[in-house]
Amino acid sequence: MSVSRDLGTVCVEAQRVIDDEMFLREQDAWRGLRFNQYETVRHVLQTLAHSPGMIVAERTGQGKSLIAIAIIAALARVLAQTSAGPLRVGLLAPNKDVLTNWVGSTGSESDGTCLLAGALDDDKHPTYLWKTERLPWRVVCPGLQIGNPNEAAHLHVFADHYRLGITHGYGTWGKDPRATRARAKEFLGGGPVKPLDLLIIDEAHQLKCSRTNRAEAIGKIFGGESPAIPVRRVVLLTATPFQLRAAPELARLVSLLRCPHSTGVDFPAELRARMEPLPLADLFDRYQRVVAQWLRQRMAGLPAEQSYEAASKVKEDVENVLRQVIVRSDTPVGDVVTKYGHPDHKLAKLLPDPAAGLSCETVAERLLFLAWDGSIASRTTFVASEQQTLTSSVRALQMRQEKSGGPSAVEQNRRPLAPAMVDEALFDLTRALGKHVRPDHVKVRATVEAVRERLERQPARRPVLVFAERTATLELLKDELTKALPRVRVELICGDTSGELRRELIDAFKCEKPGSCVHVVLASQVAEMGLDIDGPARKKNIWLIHHDFPWNPAMVDQRNGRVVRPAKPDQQGTAYITYPFIKDTVDERIFKRMLARQAIAELLLGTDDVARALRLTDQSNLDEIDITDIRGDEFRKLTPNLSPRCRQFAGPPHAVDAAVEVSEGTVTAQVSEQAPSAARADPNARPSWCHTELLDLAAAWASASMSDALRNRARVLAAELGMESWSNEEAYFIRVDLVGRRQTVAMIQIEDRTVCLSLADTVVDDGRILEAFALNAEPGVAGLLLVTDTCGEERLVARAANLTGTLDDRELRRLLLETGRRADEWEARHHGEDQW
């Protein structure tokens, strides 16, 4: 094979590497990429073959880092095979903690796969994850392995963080080209300044504002006509590519994606024009308007067909633009209950219903909040956190001032910003607090009481994570919780907590061992990114309480991502997320504003959350919305789908050839993972009998990747029956032979059940639906029903399942055959010939 150093060609070859070596490999204890991750990796490589960059906007916890590592590994592999390496990668993360996670997820120094040079704690010097000529180039991380450890090193990764890392002292070196070059050289470890093949920027939403030092510094080093370090491709990782002002924020990220234009790779001129802030704003505004109109009409029970059509058309425009630069799998977020009121009936008794809002109990307390609320208009956003501290915890401020002996220098500096009358009123009210206001604040009281009820009797495996904006609030909560629950361990993670201690506390939060585990973590914004604070793997459930919230919904999403980690296969338990707020105060205003901003961003990235989308309308009450008339899947069709599979299915690369050997009455299946020659010629090839729709259904239904035991049984069964078969991570696909007709059946696992699915029809009009009832009247273990797949499409499906843990071979065979038969009955009746 001959591959030039042209990155486009390398990206094309890397797709083959992904297909051949990383997808569905089953060896020892690890498995390949999850199916959606595989699809995203492949999609990004396809795009990078002809495009300067891509934003990977997977939701938090879906394995963005793993996707990036797979991309790096595949590219490195191609260069290694052709001796055209090493692959040179720049990796930028927002801070030391996140960068440390990258080190953790890519191996360790001890196993020789990862070499850490420099010190993460040293802000002034860059950190290298890999930098050696003879390092075995394989990349190992949980769930992923690629490469031959005996081959020579062909990967250099230069890594640093951009909060005080690579951008440190930008003001002093940014204007001097020589100093900029020196900085660039420092980032490259002092070696010669050569172009980077790939620049990966983690948590790239941190660079949405072009006027920050960090954005300017990165632009100076990697962007522009003559960058200090040219780059050939860019991948941005962020779950929240835009939140506050979608158009300019996306335009800014696209400008980062265009860093490679100095090396001659750029977006087409037409796309560049469409990605300018004004055209984007126009498009997004139009889309938001038509969707809001459709929602209003539906809520009012008015005819809405025309507005639906209009919204669908604009949605397509939005989708066509966004798909060029963003990829986001349309995967379930996991077992999460998020309500803007009470999470469930049990919690409702404990946490006051935020849909109605918490109430202040005394006139003085209320006056205080109103005074601050009224001052908002004359204040800038950056003092909002101070207001929130007051609204969410008056006593927190008292405690802090008692500790420090008065207002901090920052608070004193901020004082002139507040109108004099408000300051005076506040002063008077603060003086009166000791006598007339109950010191335990309503929200603190609610949170403490809820946590106390939860943990008083059985604290084990019931983790609680509380986020608040200010350390003072967290300290107060810790104080109160420790008093209320003396046997429960409550710990604080804030700016003062060292990196080492943070890791220790998070490990203890994940620990199940009584005596050494942390039950409650109270965290400030330092823990909002890049950390898994999801409690023990075998937890009953986890609570996340947003004691107060930032204006920026991206930060709320980031917080949620700490507990919702759907890509981690071993995690159990529902995540309950709640947002208590105080009614008629700035708290409520922030909360509702945040929801509205979240709604716009979610709408553009694709959602089925009707309740959240209703924030786009004039709906102001949180608790009086009846959305039962609007189905989530119906709404999903009106929002862009940026999933790779909905654009171009990049299916599994080759079928598994099952050869059967019969000896002494036993049947064993020998499975060859060598691709058939036809499939080898076309890396996109997949068995023609396995339809995208069925893959989507299997992905949507499977609750876990298939166990090896069931996979082997399915393989043997297929071999016994002489039927073709093929598998991916979620399912085993068997092409069932029904006396001349064929049906594809997907076998998946849902907890301890084995479920068989077969596609009967992709489009079922109402006129024929009753016939499903007629077919269901025939006896058998399989039934026809309507289900929604990962793309939000409704399908008519035959399914059968066992209900108990035991499943003998006879029953497994019955499930398989009857499922195929049930689907085929429909197909024979309505299509006459084999369809699926």
Added chain:
Amino acid sequence: MVTETNSEPTPEAKAAAILHDLFGADAASVRPGAWKLGDTESVLWAVYLPDAGPERKEEGEPPEPAIELIRPLEDLGFAGGVRPEDAARHLRAMSKAAHLRLTRRAHPDASGRIALAAVATLYLQDLDLAEFRAIAEEIGAVAVERDLAR
């Protein structure tokens, strides 16, 4: 003299014995091959089928006796009319159930009325009592969920 004590029970007798084991006195036989199970609030029915094998059977395949568990969910009168949009809604609501089929069928009380019913087939040949219980629970849960959703 030939006694019947050592002979293999008929499939129907086996079905009756299983129902008796599981439901005791609550399994009331309403007619040959049909039982009413449980109290009057949430009636579950069981019907014996001598052959529940597929229609398109190959020659020589033996009959497959089974029990069908039936939970009538809605009385559709003698006409059995259902609006297509309701049918779609019902079929959608079944997506959480693992083992059931939703269908229109004659009410098992032999009244001649048509019922919207959740049905599960249990083959006697490989019937496992634990599974029988699990299916009975699931069929009950569907009825309850459906009632709550209305």
